[in-house]
Amino acid sequence: xxxxxxxxxxxxxxxxxxxxxxxxxxxxxxxxxxxxxxxxxxxxxxxxxxxxxxxxxxxxxxxxxxxxxxxxxxxxxxxxxxxxxxxxxxxxxxxxxxxxxxxxxxxxxxxxxxxxxxxxxxxxxxxxxxxxxxxxxxxxxxxxxxxxxxxxxxxxxxxxxxxxxxxxxxxxxxxxxxxxxxxxxxxxxxxxxxxxxxxxxxxxxxxxxxxxxxxxxxxxxxxxxxxxxxxxxxxxxxxxxxxxxxxxxxxxxxxxxxxxxxxxxxxxxxxxxxxxxxxxxxxxxxxxxxxxxxxxxxxxxxxxxxxxxxxx
Amino acid sequence: xxxxxxxxxxxxxxxxxxxxxxxxxxxxxxxxxxxxxxxxxxxxxxxxxxxxxxxxxxxxxxxxxxxxxxxxxxxxxxxxxxxxxxxxxxxxxxxxxxxxxxxxxxxxxxxxxxxxxxxxxxxxxxxxxxxxxxxxxxxxxxxxxxxxxxxxxxxxxxxxxxxxxxxxxxxxxxxxxxxxxxxxxxxxxxxxxxxxxxxxxxxxxxxxxxxxxxxxxxxxxxxxxxxxxxxxxxxxxxxxxxxxxxxxxxxxxxxxxxxxxxxxxxxxxxxxxxxxxxxxxxxxxxxxxxxxxxxxxxxxxxxxxxxxxxxx
Numbered sequence: 001x002x003x004x005x006x007x008x009x010x011x012x013x014x015x016x017x018x019x020x021x022x023x024x025x026x027x028x029x030x031x032x033x034x035x036x037x038x039x040x041x042x043x044x045x046x047x048x049x050x051x052x053x054x055x056x057x058x059x060x061x062x063x064x065x066x067x068x069x070x071x072x073x074x075x076x077x078x079x080x081x082x083x084x085x086x087x088x089x090x091x092x093x094x095x096x097x098x099x100x101x102x103x104x105x106x107x108x109x110x111x112x113x114x115x116x117x118x119x120x121x122x123x124x125x126x127x128x129x130x131x132x133x134x135x136x137x138x139x140x141x142x143x144x145x146x147x148x149x150x151x152x153x154x155x156x157x158x159x160x161x162x163x164x165x166x167x168x169x170x171x172x173x174x175x176x177x178x179x180x181x182x183x184x185x186x187x188x189x190x191x192x193x194x195x196x197x198x199x200x201x202x203x204x205x206x207x208x209x210x211x212x213x214x215x216x217x218x219x220x221x222x223x224x225x226x227x228x229x230x231x232x233x234x235x236x237x238x239x240x241x242x243x244x245x246x247x248x249x250x251x252x253x254x255x256x257x258x259x260x261x262x263x264x265x266x267x268x269x270x271x272x273x274x275x276x277x278x279x280x281x282x283x284x285x286x287x288x289x290x291x292x293x294x295x296x297x298x299x300x301x302x303x304x305x306x307x308x309x310x311x312x
Numbered sequence: 313x314x315x316x317x318x319x320x321x322x323x324x325x326x327x328x329x330x331x332x333x334x335x336x337x338x339x340x341x342x343x344x345x346x347x348x349x350x351x352x353x354x355x356x357x358x359x360x361x362x363x364x365x366x367x368x369x370x371x372x373x374x375x376x377x378x379x380x381x382x383x384x385x386x387x388x389x390x391x392x393x394x395x396x397x398x399x400x401x402x403x404x405x406x407x408x409x410x411x412x413x414x415x416x417x418x419x420x421x422x423x424x425x426x427x428x429x430x431x432x433x434x435x436x437x438x439x440x441x442x443x444x445x446x447x448x449x450x451x452x453x454x455x456x457x458x459x460x461x462x463x464x465x466x467x468x469x470x471x472x473x474x475x476x477x478x479x480x481x482x483x484x485x486x487x488x489x490x491x492x493x494x495x496x497x498x499x500x501x502x503x504x505x506x507x508x509x510x511x512x513x514x515x516x517x518x519x520x521x522x523x524x525x526x527x528x529x530x531x532x533x534x535x536x537x538x539x540x541x542x543x544x545x546x547x548x549x550x551x552x553x554x555x556x557x558x559x560x561x562x563x564x565x566x567x568x569x570x571x572x573x574x575x576x577x578x579x580x581x582x583x584x585x586x587x588x589x590x591x592x593x594x595x596x597x598x599x600x601x602x603x604x605x606x607x608x609x610x611x612x613x614x615x616x617x618x619x620x621x622x623x624x
Contacts, residue, residue: 071595129465141561145462152563153441154598163557164591166479176591245475249453249561251464279476279488283383286466 008052008061008101009304012036012044012068012093013110014084014137019048020301021055024062024310026121028301030055040087041079049100056101064097064105065308067113067300069140074155077107083138083173106307110134111158112149113303114293115142118256120306122294129252132293133160133243136259138173139181143250161185165241180242184235186214186260193217193231218264232264233271240275247276247284254289258299261292320364320373320413321616324348324356324380324405325422326396326449331360332613333367336374336622338433340613342367352399353391361412368413376409376417377620379425379612381452386467389419395450395485418619422446423470424461425615426605427454430568432618434606441564444605445472445555448571450485451493455562473497477553492554496547498526498572505529505543530576544576545583552587559588559596566601570611573604 006029007022013036020031032051037043052064070082077094094105108116115124115132124130130144139161143150151157161181162174169178170188182188190213197210211217211228220228243255261268273290280288295302318341319334325348332343344363349355364373382394389406406417420428427436427444436442442456451473455462463469473493474486481490482500494500502525512519523529523540532540555567573580585602592600607614 127465143561145457146460148458150457150562153439153565154563154595156596157561157563159560159563162593163560164553165476167477167553174593241476241479245557246561248471248475249455249469249558250462251466251469251471253465281474281486283466284468 003059005062006056006059007305007308007310008056008064009301009308010048010052010064010066010097011300011304012066012082013300014069014082017044017048018301018304019051019055020304022305026305028298028305031301036085041091045093045096049097052101061101061103063308063310064101064103065304065306066093066097066105066107067110067303067307068093068107069110071156072107072109074107074109074151077105079107104309104311106309108307109140109142109155110303111140111142112151113142113307114258114299115144116149117295117299117302117306118293119144121302122299123256123291124254127254129250131160131246131250131252131255133255133257134259135185135239135257135261137186139185145250160242160246163242163245165238165245180238183238184242189214189217189235196231214260215263218260218267221264221267229267232268236268236271237275239268240272240279243272243290244276244279247280247288251284253287254291256291256293258293262296265292315371317374318368318371319617319620319622320368320376320415321613321620322360322364322376322378322409323422323612323616324378324394325612326381326394329356329360330613330616331363331367332616334617338617340610340617343613348397353403357405357408361409364413373413373415375620375622376413376415377616377618378405378409378417378419379422379615379619380405380419381422383468384419384421386419386421386463389417391419416621416623418621420619421454421467422615423452423454424463425454425619426570426611427456428461429607429611429614429618430605431456433614434611435568435603436566439566441562443472443558443562443564443567445567445569446571447497447551447569447573449498451497457562472554472558475554475557477550477557492550495550496554501526501529501547508543526572527575530572530579533576533579541579544580548580548583549587551580552584552591555584555602556588556591559592559600563596565599566603568603568605570605574608577604
């Protein structure tokens, strides 16, 4: 190896893929992104390798970290599937990137990887017990318990978005009814906004300013739009119900929420905290912190870096 | 120390206290029980010490294990409180029994202690990730994660009975609405039976055979009583909903249920498993076992023994 040691990070999502270059002490030097190429994994892997090589300028990395949105086998380095990407089944990404870059590859589910990143570099530093909630198109999670990532028996732990909070609630993409994800994810927010709009239209009321998705909702709420603030408060109620359940089961010190919570900040988190105060026994609230991801919109890159198996 | 080494176990509940004598390799030699004395902890501690001395016949134990039904500080050996026993607040039981018996004392919440006992000696042997659900007057829990007891930040983890499964459901003793405990615990079963009886009476239908509590319910169901079998099935539905939620969050290999599940066996567990099969993604069901506590009605004594800090 020539030159300073470098680490490569790959944040692999259903809509975007980011490849980033790091120093071993967590300084991001550069990044390249591209829209996920529909269809099979092959062209995406080729592009990841090409961008990685460009970033590395012919050097060999000491480790590669991959954070991927979907169930996977971290031990064998195989992505089992990525929701909404039909071509990504049983992709041995660890083997492929390992042989291309000549370095050890770490692979982790994005919920777990984000939990590890926030634990090491973000809002969860120093916490032994941490729950991370991905809050974007869907809702996932990652658990740091007694200081270590907890993956479960089938490496499926942390599917916080699919515990049911409303019996006979709206249908979830997973096939069940009333999952947390079916009420509070970005997808669910867009669906609920559409329903609300339809109701207002039926009543002959104006619907011009009604936001169409979570991004617009947060923007409108920041302009003090009454409808949007109320709608966010309702969403915060669902999230608080789900997070309360997780707290009664796991008694964490910190709960950290991603994407939408990062964008909305206290407009979402304050009503959530108020509802948590109503639902949680006082003993559970002692020192409890409910925070947005501190790594903000860089969390994806950090999560990839954080799971790279850097030799010690 | 003279003679063979002995271990003392104390299973401390709101209605009954059991003191048991053990060999270090988990053979129970004898036990004494008494009804918990109402009021302050003092007379109960005196009785525990007296019975312990009788069992030990003047010998000194090598360790004492205490399983207690309520929040406690296992590090300091202090019982913080026992629900429904007003006199048990901040009881330094570890110090007291330690000085009386001249041996190290281990103290653990009963949910945790039962999880440890079933993991070491019962239905959870060999499992790395295990959820124990106490199912008696109330519903509690204990979590073995990655092979070790998981207690949480405030030692409160495992309050499975107080996650909410039915928004605006019946009031729980804890002050919230629709907790799992408010629908499927022994107390909830008795309340629901009473409500059902009142409805039948209003309709002028016979109510003679309607059981009054969980014990009678299980007995009637074993006699193939149609009402009782249906009522158990409904209860299994609530339990399945709660256990499903825990499985999505923790992805355990084994879920073990106590007391009422031990008494009812497959009459409760078969409809539970059917409902779990409906609610869980296939990936989560791989190798999943849902079992009654194998240590059965001896689980209390085993749980006390299991937390005794036997010197190695």
